[in-house]
Amino acid sequence: MSDERPVLGVIGSGAGGVEQLRAELVEPAQQRGWNVVLTLTPTAASWLEESGELVKLEAAVELPVRVQPRMPDEKSPHPPVACYVVAPASANTVAKLALGLMDNQALTTVCEAIGGQVVPVVVFPRVNAAHARQPAWQRHIDALRAAGVHLVYGDDVWPLAEPRQAPPGRPLPWTAILAAADRAVTSANAR
Numbered sequence: 001m002s003d004e005r006p007v008l009g010v011i012g013s014g015a016g017g018v019e020q021l022r023a024e025l026v027e028p029a030q031q032r033g034w035n036v037v038l039t040l041t042p043t044a045a046s047w048l049e050e051s052g053e054l055v056k057l058e059a060a061v062e063l064p065v066r067v068q069p070r071m072p073d074e075k076s077p078h079p080p081v082a083c084y085v086v087a088p089a090s091a092n093t094v095a096k097l098a099l100g101l102m103d104n105q106a107l108t109t110v111c112e113a114i115g116g117q118v119v120p121v122v123v124f125p126r127v128n129a130a131h132a133r134q135p136a137w138q139r140h141i142d143a144l145r146a147a148g149v150h151l152v153y154g155d156d157v158w159p160l161a162e163p164r165q166a167p168p169g170r171p172l173p174w175t176a177i178l179a180a181a182d183r184a185v186t187s188a189n190a191r
């Protein structure tokens with residue numbers, strides 16, 4: 001029997017909250033009917049490996065977790081996706097997506113989707129107020145918006161805290177992130 005579930009491409013980077021990815025994004029998305037495929041930046045993968053969470057993520061998803069690019073003669077282990085969700089997106093990953101830099105597997109797939117203008121992309125920048133005052137930051141946000149990226153960003157969803165001043169254990173806006181993916185797919189299907 002063919003698998004008719006839509007595929008959600010989740011991308012995790014090296015930012016706070018990535019340790020909650022399985023419980024707060026992967027499993028809830030699966031419960032809503034998504035087949036989740038997961039790609040991590042090398043930084044996120046090393047953190048999650050160290051904490052023991054990578055093994056649990058690998059068990060939670062059905063296909064291999066991608067970190068390294070495939071070899072030229074290998075097939076991609078992931079099917080085409082209906083939507084990408086980059087969460088949490090570090091300031092570094094946001095900047096690279098805006099500039100089109102693709103020096104890891106996560107950036108390669110998402111940059112291609114942004115340029116392809118077919119598969120919707122949701123990004124949650126998990127940054128602090130100092131990251132946002134970096135002089136290039138607003139240009140990165142504007143570039144992603146202009147390219148049609150669905151940003152979960154702003155005081156209404158995630159007020160930015162000064163470095164090391166956020167309350168400990170502050171939850172990421174996981175519900176808003178998943179809702180943005182649902183909306184992005186609905187509007188892409190209506191085109």
Ligand SMILES: Cc1cc2nc3c(=O)[nH]c(=O)nc-3n(C[C@H](O)[C@H](O)[C@H](O)COP(=O)(O)O)c2cc1C
Pocket residue numbers: 012013014015016041042043044089090091092093126127128131
């Ligand atoms: C404990 C720790 C927490 C971090 N949290 C964040 C964060 O929440 N947001 C962010 O933009 N960068 C954060 N960083 C910095 C990023 O991990 C760093 O810029 C890294 O190069 C990101 O790589 P990636 O975007 O390829 O995953 C953190 C670093 C450490 C060591």
